[in-house]
Amino acid sequence: MATPIGDERLPISRKSHQFTESVIREMTRLAMEYGAVNLAQGFPDFPAPTEVKEAAVAAIRGDINQYAITWGARDFRSAIADQFAETTGVAVDPEQQVTVCCGATEAMISSLLAVVNPGEEVVIFEPFYENYGPDAIICGAAPRFVRLKPPDWTFDPAELAAAFSERTRALILNSPHNPTGKVFSREELEAIAEIVRGTNAYVVTDEIYQYLVYDGCRHISMAALPSMAERTITINGLSKTYSVTGWRVGYVVAPPQTSRAIRKMHDFLTVGAAAPLQQAGVTALGLPRGYYRKLAADYLTRRDRMLAVLEGAGFGCYKPHGAYYIMTDISSFGFASDIEFAEYLIKSIGVAVVPGSSFYSDPALGCQQVRFAFCKTQATLDEAAKRLSKVKK
Ligand SMILES: Cc1ncc(COP(=O)(O)O)c(C=O)c1O
Structure with a gap:
């Protein structure tokens, strides 16, 4: 060596x-x-859907091989906005509110960098997906942890409220949840929303497992709750839903002004996600129910x-x-x-x-x-x- x-x-x-x-x-x-x-x-060892792979191959053969628009190819953003409207009931403008990133991972750090200042705080439920702690630190923010308690991984709303201070700029929510598999109920989301509405904080919600729910549970997006869309940053991506964790394509839906800040962070971190894979993303999001x-x-x-x-x-x-x-x-x-x-x-x-x-x-x-x-x-x-x-x- x-x-x-x-x-x-x-x-x-x-x-x-x-x-x-x-x-x-x-x-x-x-x-x-x-x-x-x-x-x-958490990566699948089975193949991605054939149509989606073929779309990626066709995009490369069709010479979609140069930079896409920094915040994402137009038709991919439209497909994301359509899927978001269908699953949340909230209409969003793909021109102003959707940003395509290099995975949900980059979507999370770009979003936090866009809304959190050094010295501020980020509230995180624990146990947590291990990226969130370092993400807060990269922003120069202090993480404040609130426990999800086994066996049902429930939280105490009073403990959550007490974790907020004048300095809290974001709460990171992840449902369905890694590592516990918890799916936050409507009542729990309402309780969170009630606390956040009285603050200057965003909810940054990681919904990458949105389609993987069992036992009659329903995934509910925080953005779908009354008056929450205006302070919710929703993160998602192709990795888990279409079994393509190696493609590194994710996206974030946020209010227009917030999206402008996210797009700046995203641009100078990565410029953009892989152009041909964004085209395959259009096919992926168009798969039938x-x-x-x-x-x-x-x-x-x-x-x-x-x-x-x-x-x-x-x-x-x-x-x-x-x-x-x-x-x-x-x-x-x-x-x-x-x-x-x-x-x-x-x-x-x-x-x-x-x-x-x-x-x-x-x-x-x-x-x-x-x-x-x-x-x-x-x-x-x-x-x-x-x-x-x-x-x-
Ligand atoms: C909760 C959660 N968010 C994000 C990611 C990573 O997503 P991506 O591959 O889109 O960066 C993972 C991967 O395990 C995850 O569990």
């Missing part, structure tokens, strides 16, 4: 010391090293299979009603920590998971939890089941 060039004494930024590398993506690297079945990172019904039905089958496997192996499961993860309680296995248990699973059992502590501000809260992703083929889940049957109780 070549010797890396660099001087260890040269400084790196203070912000980069304030968070670690992604634990989830580190687990994927370890899974590859140990030949483990990867139930850690049956596509979404089948997607959710197939995921429900996977969820039920995985719940049975995990319960059979001795895990305590928090049944998810949305998204494609199962958060589990590992206390019956007698390990000192989630990290030790995850290492044992990767090295001795051959299954990679995400240690629960990576979803909490205080690692102690997640030290007896691990998260399984079930966005995998039956063959992968079968192999995982075989291996997990060897876990020592």
Whole structure:
């Protein structure tokens, strides 16, 4: 191996010391090293819809290979606005309110940079998708955490209200929720809206799992609640709904003035998302309703299979009603920590998971939890089941 060039004494930024590398993506690297079945990172191991792939190929062959409009190709933004209106009942102007980004990941950081100043605060429910903490820090803001309490991952509205201060500029909401699979109910969303309406804060809502809901649950967008569209920034993307996490295409819907600020951040961070893949996005968003019904039905089958496997192996499961993860309680296995248990699973059992502590501000809260992703083929889940049957109780 070549010797890396660099001087260890040269400084790196203070912000980069304030968070670690992604634990989830580190687990994927370890899974590859140990030949483990990867139930850690949330990417499907089955093909994307043929029509969507063909549309991407056709776009490249048709020479849609140069920069798209910075805030997104016009017909893709129109398709996003149409889908948003259909699912929320809220009409939005694609010319002023839709911005296409490099994944929901970039949509989130561009949105936060657009509305949050250094020294301000961002309220985050925990456990949380691990990007949100670093996102707040990158903005120079302080995260304020509010607990979702198992087994139903409910929150105390008084605790949420107490997390707000004069400095709060945003609340990050994620429903359906990673890592718990919680789908926020209308009553819960109303309670959140009631608190936020009296503040100067936005709700930044990550709805990337919008179509993955089970057990008769309904996904409700915060923007659909009375008077909330004017202070809601809705983030979504192609990754999960169309099984194309590697394409890095996401989008954000926000009021016009907010969108102008988001577009500036987006432009100078990335210029734009891949042009041919935005064209394929038009095809994706145009898929018939049956596509979404089948997607959710197939995921429900996977969820039920995985719940049975995990319960059979001795895990305590928090049944998810949305998204494609199962958060589990590992206390019956007698390990000192989630990290030790995850290492044992990767090295001795051959299954990679995400240690629960990576979803909490205080690692102690997640030290007896691990998260399984079930966005995998039956063959992968079968192999995982075989291996997990060897876990020592
Ligand atoms: C809640 C949540 N938001 C965003 C993302 C990333 O989305 P994208 O691939 O569009 O950047 C993930 C991926 O796991 C996620 O779980």
